[in-house]
Structures are given as C-alpha cells and as structure tokens.
Amino acid sequence: MTITARSKTLRDETCIKSLGRISDQRTVREGLSICLERARIMTDVFKETEGEPMCIRRAKGLAAVLDNMTLFVRDRELLVGCFSSSEKSLPTYPELYWRWLEKAVDNLPDYAAMLSPAEKAELKEIHAYWKPFSIHGRERAYIPPGRSWRIGDFISGGWMWQWEISTPDYKKILRKGLYGIIEEINEKYEAVAADISRPTRDRMRQMDELKAMKISVDAAARWGLRYATLLELHRQEETDPLRCKELDRMISVLSQVPSGPARNFHEALQCFILITFIINYIDQPQVGNGIRFDEVLGPYYEKDLADGLLTPAQGRELVEAVWIKMQEGGYVQPPQWVNNGGGGLGFQTITFGGTDSEGRDITNALTHLGLEVTGDLQTIAPQVAVRIHDNTPQSLYESIFRCVRTGCSQPAIFNDNVNVPRLTELGAALEDARGYSINNCMQPVIPGKNIHYRAGHSGGFLLPMCLTLALSGGRFDIMQGKLSGKRVGYPTPDITEMKSFKDVWDAFCMQVEYAGETLTMLANIADELLREYIPRPFLSAILEGNIEKGCDMRDWEFLGLRHHLVFGVNNAAEGLCAIKKLVFEEKKLTLDAFVAAVEANYDGDALKILNLINERVPRFGNDDDYVDQITVEIMRTVKAVCGRSIDIYGNPYVLDGTTASAPIGAGMILNATFDGRKANEPFHDGSISPVQGHDTAGPTATIRSVAKVKTRESGNLLLNQKFMPEFFDPKHYPVMAGYLKTIMDLGVHHVQFNCVDRQTLENAKLNPEKHKDLIVRVAGYSAYFIDLDNRMQDEIIKRTEQRF
Amino acid sequence: MVENNSVGTIFNIQPFSIHDGPGLRTTLFLKGCPLHCPWCSNPESILAAIQVKLSLEKCQQCGICVETCAENALTLDENQKPRLDISCCNQCLKCVESCPSGCISTIGRKTTADTVVSELLKDAPFYSNTGGGVTLSGGEPLAQPDFTAAVLAMLKREGIHTAVDTTGFGLQGHLDAVLPHTDLVLFDIKHLDYERHRQVVGVPNDRILENLKIVADQTGFWIRVPLIPGFNDDIELADRIVALGKSTGAERVCFMPVHRWGEHKYPCLGMPNTLAGIPGFPAKRSQAFQDHFRHMSDYVFITGG
Numbered sequence A: 001m002t003i004t005a006r007s008k009t010l011r012d013e014t015c016i017k018s019l020g021r022i023s024d025q026r027t028v029r030e031g032l033s034i035c036l037e038r039a040r041i042m043t044d045v046f047k048e049t050e051g052e053p054m055c056i057r058r059a060k061g062l063a064a065v066l067d068n069m070t071l072f073v074r075d076r077e078l079l080v081g082c083f084s085s086s087e088k089s090l091p092t093y094p095e096l097y098w099r100w101l102e103k104a105v106d107n108l109p110d111y112a113a114m115l116s117p118a119e120k121a122e123l124k125e126i127h128a129y130w131k132p133f134s135i136h137g138r139e140r141a142y143i144p145p146g147r148s149w150r151i152g153d154f155i156s157g158g159w160m161w162q163w164e165i166s167t168p169d170y171k172k173i174l175r176k177g178l179y180g181i182i183e184e185i186n187e188k189y190e191a192v193a194a195d196i197s198r199p200t201r202d203r204m205r206q207m208d209e210l211k212a213m214k215i216s217v218d219a220a221a222r223w224g225l226r227y228a229t230l231l232e233l234h235r236q237e238e239t240d241p242l243r244c245k246e247l248d249r250m251i252s253v254l255s256q257v258p259s260g261p262a263r264n265f266h267e268a269l270q271c272f273i274l275i276t277f278i279i280n281y282i283d284q285p286q287v288g289n290g291i292r293f294d295e296v297l298g299p300y301y302e303k304d305l306a307d308g309l310l311t312p313a314q315g316r317e318l319v320e321a322v323w324i325k326m327q328e329g330g331y332v333q334p335p336q337w338v339n340n341g342g343g344g345l346g347f348q349t350i351t352f353g354g355t356d357s358e359g360r361d362i363t364n365a366l367t368h369l370g371l372e373v374t375g376d377l378q379t380i381a382p383q384v385a386v387r388i389h390d391n392t393p394q395s396l397y398e399s400i401f402r403c404v405r406t407g408c409s410q411p412a413i414f415n416d417n418v419n420v421p422r423l424t425e426l427g428a429a430l431e432d433a434r435g436y437s438i439n440n441c442m443q444p445v446i447p448g449k450n451i452h453y454r455a456g457h458s459g460g461f462l463l464p465m466c467l468t469l470a471l472s473g474g475r476f477d478i479m480q481g482k483l484s485g486k487r488v489g490y491p492t493p494d495i496t497e498m499k500s501f502k503d504v505w506d507a508f509c510m511q512v513e514y515a516g517e518t519l520t521m522l523a524n525i526a527d528e529l530l531r532e533y534i535p536r537p538f539l540s541a542i543l544e545g546n547i548e549k550g551c552d553m554r555d556w557e558f559l560g561l562r563h564h565l566v567f568g569v570n571n572a573a574e575g576l577c578a579i580k581k582l583v584f585e586e587k588k589l590t591l592d593a594f595v596a597a598v599e600a601n602y603d604g605d606a607l608k609i610l611n612l613i614n615e616r617v618p619r620f621g622n623d624d625d626y627v628d629q630i631t632v633e634i635m636r637t638v639k640a641v642c643g644r645s646i647d648i649y650g651n652p653y654v655l656d657g658t659t660a661s662a663p664i665g666a667g668m669i670l671n672a673t674f675d676g677r678k679a680n681e682p683f684h685d686g687s688i689s690p691v692q693g694h695d696t697a698g699p700t701a702t703i704r705s706v707a708k709v710k711t712r713e714s715g716n717l718l719l720n721q722k723f724m725p726e727f728f729d730p731k732h733y734p735v736m737a738g739y740l741k742t743i744m745d746l747g748v749h750h751v752q753f754n755c756v757d758r759q760t761l762e763n764a765k766l767n768p769e770k771h772k773d774l775i776v777r778v779a780g781y782s783a784y785f786i787d788l789d790n791r792m793q794d795e796i797i798k799r800t801e802q803r804f
Numbered sequence B: 001m002v003e004n005n006s007v008g009t010i011f012n013i014q015p016f017s018i019h020d021g022p023g024l025r026t027t028l029f030l031k032g033c034p035l036h037c038p039w040c041s042n043p044e045s046i047l048a049a050i051q052v053k054l055s056l057e058k059c060q061q062c063g064i065c066v067e068t069c070a071e072n073a074l075t076l077d078e079n080q081k082p083r084l085d086i087s088c089c090n091q092c093l094k095c096v097e098s099c100p101s102g103c104i105s106t107i108g109r110k111t112t113a114d115t116v117v118s119e120l121l122k123d124a125p126f127y128s129n130t131g132g133g134v135t136l137s138g139g140e141p142l143a144q145p146d147f148t149a150a151v152l153a154m155l156k157r158e159g160i161h162t163a164v165d166t167t168g169f170g171l172q173g174h175l176d177a178v179l180p181h182t183d184l185v186l187f188d189i190k191h192l193d194y195e196r197h198r199q200v201v202g203v204p205n206d207r208i209l210e211n212l213k214i215v216a217d218q219t220g221f222w223i224r225v226p227l228i229p230g231f232n233d234d235i236e237l238a239d240r241i242v243a244l245g246k247s248t249g250a251e252r253v254c255f256m257p258v259h260r261w262g263e264h265k266y267p268c269l270g271m272p273n274t275l276a277g278i279p280g281f282p283a284k285r286s287q288a289f290q291d292h293f294r295h296m297s298d299y300v301f302i303t304g305g
C-alpha cells in the first residue's frame, strides 16, 4: 500500500521546524515564525496570580492558554491538535529563557524574520516582565567563581531548559479519560483536606498541588471540547459530502476524548495527540514522547478491525495522520545549539515491539503497520525504536528490514536482553523494566512512571578534550588552540613529569573526574531551579504516584535515570593509543612534539606525525584489543565517575551514550585532538561507533569490538552501521535477522542500520576519506565502497538509483 | 593426515559474504588457480606466489623502484610512472620496500591452518545464527590440498559449516583429502564443450566433469556457472547444464552473469587486461534467463550481477 494523497499533501505542506542544518549556514527554515500567544497568556496569568503558590500559578497559566489559544484545523486532516496559532509557528517559553532569544532576534536575520516589528516589540515587553524570574540566567549565581563550565573547555553542555523527558501513563488516560483522573484527584483532595493529623506543611502543600492538578486536567478536558466546537463550525461550511462525514466523525471523537475514555482506535489516537501536544509543547517544551505505540494502541486497532468498524486502509491513514502530526513539532532553539540537536525538531520517539510485564511478546498488527508507515511516509518525525528479545517473531524482523530498506534510517533497534537487566540493576522491578520504552535520543524510560530527566542542564564528558587537558596541566586556549593559557580543567602534572603511559592515563582520569564534578554541579543546580520554579501539575497528574502522594513530579523520582553524556570516546581512546604506542613504546616521537603537532593542527611539518598516526595506530572497531581495551577502560572510568555523582534526589547518575548529532556539532568547534583528528572535524557519531572510516575489518569485527564495551560496565551505547539497501532485499531477510540476533546475543545495547542512498554514494565517491566505512555489495561479496574504482562506483550509484 | 601447521598462501579473508553458500559466511581466498579465465574478476588469485601490486596515487615518479628491479619488470611509461609487466617479474618483492611513498604492496601472505582458523572462528556466533559458515574460495582451493583439508577439518571439529568454491580442476587424491571435511561444494561449470573450454579457459573440461561425479557421490553441491556473453550464454547450453545438475543431484544451479568489476586490477598487477575484451552482460539477456527458468525458480538461480 502507498500513502494516501491526503497524507502526501499534508506531509509535503508541513513546515519542518528544522532550525539549523549542519550542511549549510541557515539556521531557520523560511516561513517559520514565532507565535507569542502562549507567552502572552502565560505572562498575563503570572501577573494576575502573584503571591499564589507556584503550582497553582502554573496550572492557571496552562489552563488559560488551553482555553484561549487559537485553534486551527489543517485542510482535510483527520486528527487535530496544535500548540501555537498556526502550523508554521512555534511558541516560546519566557519563564524558562529570554536572553538568547532576544539577542538572536536582534542580531540574526533568520531569527529576526520570525517576528514582525510589532511582535518583536511585544516579545521584549513580555521579556521585560520575566527578566527577574526567568530561570535561564539564575544558575550563574550558584556557580563557584573560577569554575569553568563552558562548552569546549572540557565538557560539552548547555542550559537546555527546553529539553525534558517523561512519558505519561497513556493507557490509563485512554481507559479512564481525564474526567476519571479528576475523580481520583478529588478523592485524594478530600482525604487530605479532612486529615488534619498530617503535618500541616505537607497537608497544605498537597492540597495546593492537588488543586493545581485538577485545574490543569480540567482545562485539558475542555480543550478537546473546544476542538469539537471548532469542527462544528467547519462542518457548517463544508460542502463536500465525504468531508462532512469525516467531520461528523471527528466531532464525535473530540466530544469524547480526552475527557472521556477512548472507545475506538480513532479516539485513542486523537487522545494521544492532544495529550502529547499539551505536555510536550504547550505546558513545557519537552522532547521525548516514549509511548509504546503498538502496546498501548494496538488493542484498539485490532478490536476495531475485528468488529468491522475500521478497514485496514482507514486504519493506515489514521496512523499516517499521527506521523504527520508528529512531524509538525519543534522548538525554537538557541543559535549555538541548533547543530547539536540536529535541528530544532521535536525528537519524539515512539517504540514498537518488546514484551509485556510477564515477558510475553507483544507484537501485534499495529507493530507492522507502524513500521510500514514509517518507511513509506518518510517523515522526519517521529523517530522509531524497536525492542528485540529472544521471542521476537520473524515477521517483526522482516518489518524492520523493510523499513530500513527504504533508506529512512529507521528504526533504532534495542536489545531487551541488555536493557531490561540494566533497568533492574538500577532498581526497577522486573515487571516494570519489561515495560520500558525508548524516549527522545534513545534513553530508556518506563512509561507512566515518575521518571524525568535531562532537565535543565544537559551535558557530557567531552572525552577527547579531557585528554587534551591531561597533557596541558588543565590549561587550554580554545581560540588559539594552544595547550596553555587559562586553567579550565584540573591542575594535573606537566608533561615534563610524565614518564610512562600510566602517568598520562592517570592525568586523563583526573580530568574526567573533574569534568564529572562540574557536570553534576551544573545539572543539580538546573534541577533545583526547575523544582522550585516550574512545577508541572498536569504532567504530574498523569504520571503514576503523584496523585497518591499529593506531590509534584519534580519532588521525587521513581528511578534515578539522570545522566551524563559521553562524547568521542573512541577519539579519546585512539589518542591515548597513539601516545602509548608512538611515544612510550616505539619512541617515535616525544610528548612535546606530539603536543606541538596537535597545536599546529597537524599542518606543515606536523603532517608527518599525522601520517605516523594513520599508519601505525590501531583503530577501534577492528577487534584489536590493543585499542579496544582502552575504550573499555575509559568507559569504566566514566561510569565510575557517574556512579559517584549524585542527583538531587540522592540517586547516582548514569552514563548515557546516545548523543544524537551532538558529536558533529561539538567536533565542529573544537581543535585538533591526539587521535589525528584535525580541528573542526566531527567526533565519531553514535556513542560507540568507530571513528568514521576507521573500521576497515568488516562489520562483524566492528560488532566484536563494540561488544567488548559491556553495557552494564558503561551505559547505553549506540552503534551505527551503514549498508547498501541490497542487504535488506527480502531474500536476505533470514540472514540479516540472524546477523541482528547475533548482535543482540553479543550484548550490544542498540544498533541502527543506515541504508545508503545515492546521494551518499556520490559524496563518497568525491570524498572517499569521509566514507571509508561504507559497505556495498559487489557481485558475490561485499566491499568498501571507496575501494572500488570510479567506474565501478558509478555502476553501483546507477544501480542504487534504479531502486529508488 | 591433516596437519594444523600446514602452510598455505591466502590473499583475502572476506567477512560478511552472503553469496558464497547459505547464511552469513566468511570467505577465505586462497592464492593460485590452474585456469586462466579471461573474465577473471580476481586476477590476483591466479598466481600461486606472493606478488606485487602498484597503486600509484601517491607516486612521486622518483624511479627508485625501476632501478631496484633487476628483472626489468618495472619500467617507466611515457608519463614517467612505473609500469609493471608480470611476465618478467620473479616475485623477488625487492621493489616493495624500495618505494618511499608506499605505492607498491604485496598481495598474498603465507599462513598456517591454525592461525587462519582462529581468525575464521571469530565470527562463529554469526554463522550459527544465520545458518552460515566458512567458504574456501580462490583461486583454487584444491591447488593447496593439504592446507585446504587442514583448515576444513579444523573448522568441522568446531562444528562450522564448510563450503569449497572450486573450478573442479584437481586431482582425485586432492578431492579425497578435502571432501570428507566439506559440507557443500560450489562447483563451477564454465562450458560443457571440451574444445571451447580448453580454448578459452586454458584447460580441458574432462577432468572437471569427472570430478563432478566424485563430488556428487560424496557431498552436497551447487553448480555455479559464470555467464559470459558469446561464450556460454545460450539457453540451450544452460538447459543442458541444468539437466546435468538434476542428473548428478546438485542442490541448485546458479547462473552468474559476468561483471567487470575486477578490470581495474589488471594493470596494477602488471597483467594484460583480458577482461577488457569481455562485453558486459546485458540486463535483457539476464531477464531472458530469468524468464526461461521461472518455472524452476527454486532450483535455478540467476544472481543479480
């Protein structure tokens, strides 16, 4: 089946909220604007409610936005929902930030174009109110003097007030409707109000919080009804009888959800979209999503099919409609961050496959349908994850490969055999761990549970820079690329005192430790600020345990999953490897000379040193223990540092290895490193993937290298592998399924297959150095694309073209 | 008697092969082939000895290699770049070290059966999950019978599925040594006509066809036919080969339209480019084969090319 004409039109007409593509200079897509409605209404409410408890103010703010925001219906769409006044605009969140946005609209033409002069004036007026209260900026008061924390020094990080993750209990919302949840809140409220034996402070706080939950949940229920009313107006003007029938149905759907329980597939999907939009765009900017789409919604789909209420074609078009709605999402991002996030998109990830709480496979008809739509529709969102376990049916492997083959680089494939034990080790009950899903850039979350992380400060260990600082006594001048100057890291010994590789290694570990300390301090400050100033009563009400406890989601956590990221572990490992081999073992150069070569960006005479590295230093990804074990040791070290870092709820941090396109962004601004990487070249993509082009011994050797880095001794690590679409030809499904199973057996946390398209092949032909790891099938065997001569490459490019 | 330390000459270990037998396989390429097919896409496999190869991207035209070569196998061409003529070369390999830019490399290395088997076993988990294994190819594995038998025997002992890709041109004694350790033979048939075979490939096919029977008696096998335009691409011949497959008990017959992807290797090896004279296999012709054998698609396979 192909996508419907309606879906195609809606998809093509969607304004992609891509703020900043790496390939060119533009930071904002044309036609994209900023909608001030949310900010305006929120500001008015905050002015009116001064002195009231913060949770009530936030609830009233959200309620006022939902009651008053402009709603729209896109032409002929089947599922409605919005978060700003038009499909081409994005809201802003002045309670979180104002400074960078104001600077950007003042100074950068792309940002300036997102507002009319009058709107710009209004934005400034809104900001004028928030300046003392907006939380971005407040953190500075709490950072000790002299502590360097900026990106590039040795950590990568930033105040990402707009990046937060948690997944509500969609099943419960669908089952009970928001009115059902309000009943629960009311019951609890009455009980708390009556029980004066409770400590007074707790009782008062709980009453406030429950009241706030009720205000916001009530408003969300009304929001659906507002949509029903709007659709009635559309219905009156509609002349096309087919559309009239659709509108009648949609009016009935929106009269039912989200206030009441979902009775069918259409209602369930509509409810999901509205709730997702509220929590991820209207209340707060929150990436992630994390729904187990097939598990939650599959039963509705299958029941409707069985009852004859829905044809497969209708069901499919509804799923397409969900994907298109997801594609509408996005956030205005700070200019310095757009590359790190790969754009300002919504990063909504939805999960398929896996097991129920008893460990039984849950694959259903919607699993296959969802993957089919993903491949056919080729929208940039949602991101799709699939869980694989021992009893994953062959049919799901085939759906995965069919999807991969379309070249959409989806889905990411997750290993239950690694993820479930990892979550139980962190303290989750086995039944809960089995219910995990994937959220945002690929962190595990347990849907419905009070897990919220990557809140205000998102940062990571910039491991290649930790190595640089280890060889500079903690000093670094980023502008000049000199390993001297301002002290930004830990004062480790001077290189003149380093007599063995162990001295270098120890200094490196000290820098990692120091980076961890800094990251933890920053993240904890951020979390405390959010806890104090941005309670989230609506989301709290739909996450388990908060109504019962009468407290905000920010006041406790179900499971400690706050994390620090890692960047460039293999760049760091290869740098250490180069030092170990060339300086201390083969004595081919001195540490001094090496440092000078890095400072010179390997230009001029230093080129010789670069050649030496390229010729002699083993690279990660070829099953060579010499370097692989360094990667393993680095990961162990970082994991241990994370384990010693404690979040504001008293839980240790975990190491997170899923860094989206951040390694590209981070690399682009950083100086040369000891692995032979020149300034501004990206770090390797995916947290454990080999450095681009360094895996020359074939995909299985790469897997063997990666498998040495045990997830449980490190963290969730992503491996990207690139293949020609040919490998995913249906006749190879059984072999590829076996290959994938082996990857899982070897304990790899998750893997992503990229099917290479023609464009990439053409680039590879022009820039072979950048595509050394590209595998193509040549007649009976596979070969690295760059090994082939030009005519052969042309031949393959041609073949690829025919297939698309 | 199989010796674990028997020595062989190989030139490549190719992991992740999906066309040299069932499942995901690692293909071990042995050096040396008694045939010389003008369409050979692995011309580096033909010579049994370790040989040299030029890759002149970084050549500074210093001429050192030419001076080093005592056999005049290396000469300077009209652009002052070295040119290799394999017919004069005695594989002394002196030129390799002489080049300051690393333009001259060797192809092939000697290794023992143990060493290579431990390398091949690294992918064992992939073999078992995909129904794959190891394929010995070449060159001609039968041309190094002791080494081949030793490698196969050791793999079998580890429970690995083994396949041998052969021209069928070998002594019966060699087959007897190899077949007990082989699960599947990929048996190449180029032509059924004695004279045509001899003219084009350099050896007659009588021994090959006899060996086919020996193989058929002892182990499972596929017949594989490289389809060469103007040589063996007529359907009537194909029918006869399929009939031969049926009568001898081949598990399947695969026709593999020739590709020209080895052409660039010839000058680097100093070999006359015989592939240049072979036209590409037209897609239409491939389709004709597909159509003709459609009714036997579970027995006759035409690879994509």
Ligand code: SF4
Binding pocket: B033, B034, B035, B036, B037, B039, B040, B041, B042, B043, B045, B046, B138, B139, B140, B167
């Ligand atoms: S039999 Fe194979 S390896 Fe030998 S010459 Fe012919 S094509 Fe080349």
Ligand code: SF4
Binding pocket: B052, B068, B069, B070, B071, B072, B073, B074, B084, B088, B089, B090, B091, B092, B093, B094, B095, B096
């Ligand atoms: S290997 Fe051949 S080309 Fe090289 S020096 Fe010896 S004879 Fe000359």
Ligand code: SF4
Binding pocket: B058, B059, B060, B061, B062, B063, B064, B065, B066, B082, B098, B099, B100, B101, B102, B103, B104
């Ligand atoms: S020695 Fe090397 S660089 Fe000099 S001419 Fe020969 S191939 Fe070229």
